[in-house]
Amino acid sequence: MNGYRYLAGIVTGSVSLLKGMRVTFANMVSRPHTVQWPRQTAPLPARFRGHIRMLADEETGFPRCFACGSCARICPSACITVQGRKPGDRKKKVAVRFLLDFTKCSLCGLCVESCPARALAFSRDYALAGYRDTEFRTMDLLEGLASPFQF
């Protein structure tokens, strides 16, 4: 009886090993799932949360931000600095300084949600790399946008 169990154990054990080997072999001949970045890229979902960026007003081309500061207040990591000024002929302020300390940002997206002007959006830029951390300590989000305060 014991001898029978001994042999049966060996046989069932070997069968279970063969089953496992069948799975890995099937894996081997199936198509790999890898996306060969950077030659190929995986699609980014529409809601992808990258670092934030400033949107421009469609009419004027100025930043939409009117420097209310609610994003800076809600940010858990205090990584947003915003300053605004009133152009002489307008009622609302316009941002003159909007700095993001990306080294602290945790990409939670609370600032985008809290913005009353809908001035912030997520960028789709994920391959960020730099040579020094200062490049990301003060990311100027107003760069490339027009400003009413040209000298």
Add this chain to the structure above:
Amino acid sequence: MSAPPTYSLESTDNGNFLLNLGPQHPGTHGVLRVVLQMDGEYILAADPVLGYGHRMQEKIAENMTYLQALPYVCRMDYLGAMSYSLAWVCAVEKLCSFEVPERAVHVRVMACELNRIASHLLWWGAYLLDLGAFTPFLQAFADREQILDLLEYITGSRLTYCYFRFGGLAADVDDVFLRRVEDFVTGFRQRLPRYHDLVTGNVIFHHRSKDVGVILPFEAAGYGVTGPCLRGSGFAYDVRKCEPYSGYDRFEFAVPAEQEGDCLARYNVRMAEMEQSLAIIEQAVATIPDGPYRARVPRVIRPPAGEVAMAVETPRGELVIFMVSDGSTRPCRVKFRVPSFANLSIFARLARGQLLADALAILGSLDMVIPEVDR
């Protein structure tokens, strides 16, 4: 308070030696350090040393408004982040008596269960990695990746979601997402037998996990072990069933439990749980109503003074958030009772007298997330 024990890494007199397992070791899955007193390959005593990843999560939460702390709680258990944000928002909702729309409840349950499957899949792979098999890890990743894609589709993030808000969700889900979830559920059901073929039936795996690291029922209760580890020891205790929260009482599911209390029992419980999670997701997709995804809640959360305890079943066990409010915008005191910490506490007892290889198998079967232990 007694002084912390000091360790000398020199050999002790009687031929035993101390072995530092970690804080950098592939078997500890993070910055856990275990000081082992060894006699050859046998472990005489194990002493986990914690705190390498301590981030003062509780204190941080006390210095933040309720909303600001939300991204932080996700970072405690990065594999079950959904359950953590669920616990946080539910605690605040309970404190403020907010109502949550039906649609949001369904999406929350769906997201949490998807996250639970993803967490169990990663555990499945990592456990087998501890046992020395590499292929399961990446086989599990192939399916886990699909879940992360799904969650990224609705939340925009892959691990630390920060998707739930007080009174609902950050954004609604669309039909494309629901259809993709359905596809995933059917696809994953078909692929599950391959997991069992590769590992569950494997004779080597059986030898490595059966009768190894047995947690007796009274010990499990005494050490405060929860989650699959407790259910592996014969208690069918699941917060989702015992104190239903976030609408879990609306869904039909079983609480799998095993009697043996060994690594194999914990393994079987988790495998069965994945199937139950699939069933819950299926029901949630089938019965999701139309309607608002977010209730109207005040912009500034100022809960009435009082205290609340919210228990949630994370993939690792029972998480309790205890919160005291003094009526201001910030919590006065926050306490996280995390499952990994309690589950780790029994490790010293389980590892005693075991071989080194078994100790790592036991550590793997407890499914630890070290930042959660350290908070």
Add this chain to the structure above:
Amino acid sequence: MSISPVTIVCYLLGISAVVGLNAVILVWLERKVAGHMHFRYGPMEVGPHGLLQTLADGIKLLGKQFLVPDAADRPLFLLAPVVSLVPIFVAMVPLPLGETLQAWELNIGLLLVVALGLLNTLGILLAGWGSNNKYALLGGSRAVAQILAYKIPLLLCILTIIMMAGSYSLRQIALAQKDGWYILYQPLLFIIYIVTITLETNRSPFDFSEAESELVAGFHIEYSAMGFSLFFLAEYSYMFIAAALASILFLGGWQGPFLPGPVWSLLKLYGIIFLLMWFRWTFPRLRIDQMLHLGWKILLPLALVNFLVTAGVLAL
């Protein structure tokens, strides 16, 4: 019998080429097999389908600093990789990879190869002891426990074959299988042999002395640069030898229809190596006591019964 120095140099060059090329190909093959079993591609960037990846890695390793820990036993530490590698050059001498492709026909070739296979464990033990590292020491002592468990079944397998072929010469053993490979007569023995060579080459599911998840890297935890690559080279060369032996003992060596002998040799040999890789990427590791159980209570009795039955049949 005298051999000219020129011949010896030629042998050495040829064997070095085999050792080097084999390692380059096997490392690449292993990574490819592993990759595809994991739904990945494996190396793709250096050369077509990453063929030159190993070469690039080798050059990188050459350029790295070879560190000797202060606390290490310096002579032993330096000697260990050499002890692992050198026997390979000798063990390859009697291996016939073709009708005429053999460095030196030895009438005790099989014995020589098996005996030199033992030295690998010595290298591991030296490395484990000389590193003066607890993980390394555990790895080294595991290797010794392991050798006791697999060497006897392995020798019983080989004895059975010797009995059937009536010769210790690898060439004669291969030639004795002209009419039928021994795997047809001895399928069980072949399985036992494959398991023992998995043990001999320290490969998963028996990679105790390395045991990444337990001992981090085991015996070679302290080795960097060339020391590490020598161990790597030795591991893959032992695989080559073990597989070549298996193909000669059970699959008729170089003999086969249509294709030239060396091609058949390499086909069979790499087929067996693929089998070993397949094991590695499928199974979890056994525990050390379970390996001893397997060696002493399963492999040994089976090999012994097989040996006795074969002896009985041959006597009749």
